Amino acid sequence: MYTLRPRNPPLGAEHLLVLEVLADAGLWGCTVATLLAYGFPVNMLANLVRDGLATARRETLRTGKREIKLARVWITETGQRALEDPAQCT
Secondary structure: OOOOOOOOOOOOHHHHHHHHHHHHHHHHOEEHHHHHHOOOOHHHHHHHHHOOOEEEEEEEEEEOOEEEEEEEEEEOHHHHHHHHOHHHHO
């Protein structure tokens, strides 16, 4: 008899930590630069977006004549559910 393997591996402690940071960020989300400063790798952030646990958007900030391009990340409802019960994301 064959057993079915889970489609996605279970979320690790580092994944749950970044989701907690995003949940605490609220409506403004977090910039990718801030998440990188916390030590989260870019590929992990990209995987969270790919798996639907987070969403990202590019933005342009204007200060006077200067423009700064940045990326901002938010937690999704699926990410919120993963924080409440990480076993469901296996």
